[in-house]
Amino acid sequence: MLRSFKRFASTSGLVKTPLYEAHVELGGKMVPYAGFEMPVLYNSQSHIDSHNWVRSNVGLFDVSHMLQHNISGPDSQKFLEKITPIDLNLLPEFTSSLSVLLNKDGGVIDDCIITKHEKDKYYMVTNAGCREKDVNFINNELKNFNSVDHNTFEGTLLAIQGPKAQDLLQKFTNEDLSKIYFGQTKFINLSPISATVHLARSGYTGEDGFELSIPSSNDQEVREALNFFNTLVEEYPDIAKPIGLAARDSLRLEAGMCLYGHELEETITPVEASLSWLIPKSRRDGSNTQFNGSSKILDQIKNKSTTHRRIGLTSKGPAPRQGNKIFSEDGKTEIGYVTSGSFSPSLGGNVAQAFIDKKAKIGSDVKIEIRGKLRDAKITKLPFVQSKLYKP
Structure with a gap:
């Protein structure tokens, strides 16, 4: 049975997550995404600022959708x-x-x-x-x-990502988080939330972090989830900041993670x-x-x-985008296509994932057709930024 956030439905027909109120108060730029109103960016930070913040501190991602x-x-x-x-x-x-x-x-x-x-x-x-x-x-x-x-079921799903994630979250629980490794989960008590929270150690950004499933089936539970989120932001501004969809995508791209509708489809x-x-x-x-x-x-x-494989590309100039064609170094033979691409704040150039002829070698030079011009790129192994997942 599918239960939806009926109490959070907006006049636009989009659905609001339990943390919607906080996003608006924090200056989140709300955009339609998968039927929800989601923050793509916050007024206090640029996309690059948000991205780099997660790599060095803690980013808070509302993934309740x-x-x-x-x-x-x-x-x-x-x-x-x-x-x-x-x-x-x-x-x-x-x-x-x-x-x-x-x-x-x-x-x-x-x-x-x-x-x-x-x-x-x-x-x-x-x-x-x-x-x-x-x-x-x-x-x-x-x-x-x-x-x-x-x-x-639907509730508050909050991802806490970054090298200081454990130190921050440890302030709110008596559970020893250092004993929970990447891929492990546990039901824990999390102050000031009265309901038991499902914690998973995860890292979609390539950084260490956690994903918290916080019950939000009634007004009290929603208020507790909101208070917890606001406490993280207000009491630890030098560590934690809310992060939107824009940085979430560039972070996962650098980490070599797949995104459905780009690297994954029903024909693949x-x-x-x-x-x-x-x-x-x-x-x-x-x-x-x-x-x-x-x-x-x-x-x-x-x-x-298989004739093609998923691999990385690096380049300068305009960033590659989904659907851009990839050609051999001489520009004569089409050998693949870009599935997703972006400027990389961590590396200072462009990164992209692509499906390329599996005979093409890592380190080879290729051309990407961008805006009607063939531009230089290099085949690169994934991930672009080494993951820092918390493992034994």
Whole structure:
């Protein structure tokens, strides 16, 4: 069952997150995004200022527009292993993993984070822009499973990212955050929030950080979430600042992370997107190899039959954008296309992700067609900025 923020619906027909009030008070420039009113930037900082702040301090990202799922029941593992290539036997309780929802042809319907709470109890987060498609897909797949309970819910989802994230969040909990590593999750008490908060150590920006799922099903819970967010901003202005969608995109791009609708689409398999590592060895051979599109995906892995791979580009001048064509160094042969690109505040030049002929070598010079002109670029390995995820 899909529950929405009806109390936060705006006159424009867009949906407001529980933190909307704070964004407006802080001077957030609100824009339509996936059916929500979201801050793209704040008056106090430029895009570059916001980006660099996260790399050196703490950025607060409202990601409440993402859709949260609870999946439980005796057949929940079989169900998830049918629609994704994950092996949940390899996932310890209270840990999470990136995965992808797959159509029957092995194309990516959406990327997702799956968390295992118990053997038959899972928590999943999917993208805002795919919510209707994802729910329809899941409901259709559930017709083949009798013992699975699936519901979606919405609350405050707050990402706290940056090298000082642990020091900041530790001020609000007695839980020893130094013992929770990247990919691990836990239910914790977080002052001054009365409800239990689901914490996941994550890093979509490439920096260390956390994602907090804060219950917001009634006015009191919403007010507590708002107070917590405002406290972070008001009491620790030298450490924490709210960050909008603009910097979130450039940060993930530097970190070599995929974005649905750019690097991932229904016509692209995980192998073609250079995400073969999402298919563990146990799903490639043995008795547990059946998942949506498995025959095509496993054939691509075994026979190395893909023609292109996802890789990075660096350049100067105008920034590459999605759809720009890529040519060989002499400009005569088209060898790929840009999936997303931007100026890189961390590197001082442009970075882009692209699908390029897999025979092209890292370090090779290429041309990108931008605004009707061929411009110099170089094939570069990903990520552009080394991740600083908190691992043992």
